[in-house]
Amino acid sequence: MxxxxxxxxxxxxxxxxxxxxxxxxxxxxxxERDTIAAFSGNNQAPQAIYKVDTKEKKIALTFDISWGETRTVPILDILKAKNVKSTIFLSSPWSQRHPEIVKRIKEDGFEIGSHGHKHDNYSKYTDEEIRAQISKADTILTEMTGKKPNLIRLPNGDFDKRVLQIASDLGYSVIQWDTDSKDWTNPGTEAIINNVLSKAHPGDIILMHASDSCKETHLALPVIIDKLRQQGYEFVTVSELIAGTNVKSKEVE
CATH class of the missing domain: 1.20.5 (Single alpha-helices involved in coiled-coils or other helix-helix interfaces)
Known part of the structure; x- marks a missing residue:
């Protein structure tokens, strides 16, 4: 026993x-579930990228341009003078109207992404219309820059699962943002600065605009750049930010 x-x-x-x-x-x-969320289980379908999961103090400033001709150049001047890398999403009709500015964006070394063709909510379109809008912008931007874009920020940040899948089929990653400067509401220079500095974090993608409808971005931008650098942040392009890292996405209905 x-x-x-x-x-x-x-x-x-x-x-x-x-x-x-x-x-x-x-x-x-x-x-580890949160770290691998973008690549596991139900997340095999294409998803929009909002930020990157990293402890490195790297951050991506992004600008959308779809209208106007007076605000873009001052913003480009600031970025160049302060040696800040950035990703700029261009609408193709605007690009056709301003080839000289597109040329400068390219020559200054900024990363160029697509902002689509017609500035509208693509989620209300048919599959064929979605494909046509993204493809038309793709053709125009490729011809103008000599390089096919592989990043897209959809007009108004609007998309659904169909839009994400079609964009992916056309070779695009959909890029959103985790920090919204809200410069498009023209809330005042100090408000724009605070909107960014109060939320910026390692791996962040920051939304700003270089269209004429945003009247205060060029005033807030130098302060934002200087303050983030004082905090130890390095400015990188979106492609550099997401390369070899775990991106953060969100479920789409």
Whole structure:
């Protein structure tokens, strides 16, 4: 009987070791769930990228341009003078009307992404119309810059699962943002600065605009750049930010 008891105790010890290992593995899996969210389970479908999961103090300033001709150049001047990398999303009709500015954006080394063709909510379009809008912008921007864009920010930040899938089929990653400067509301220079500085974080994608409808961006931008640099941030393009890292996306209805 004593021998039977000893054998059972050893077996129980083995079972406890196995159970403990399984619990630890489950805990690790749970802890890493957020890190791998963009690549696991139901997230195999294309998703928009909002930010990057990193502890490195890298940040991407992004600008949308779809209208006007007076605000863009001052913003480009600031970015160049302060040696700030940036990703600029261009609507193709605006690009056709301002080829000289597009040329400068390219020559200054800024990353160029697509902002689509017609500035409208593509989620209300048919699949064929969505494809036509993205493809038309793709053709125009490729011809003007000599390089096919692979990033797109959809007009008004609007999309659904169909739009994401079609964009992916056409070779695009959809880029959103995690911090909105809200410069498009013209809330005042100090408000724009605070909107960015109060929310900026490592791996952040910041939304700003270089269209004429945004009248205060060029005033807020130098302060934002200087303050973020004082905090130790490095400015990188979106492509540099997302390369080899775990991106953060959100579920789409």
């Amino acid at each position: 004593r021998r039977m008891y000893v054998v059972s105790a050893q077996r129980l010890k083995q079972i406890l070791i196995i159970v403990t290992a399984l619990l630890l593995a489950a805990g690790i899996g749970y802890a």
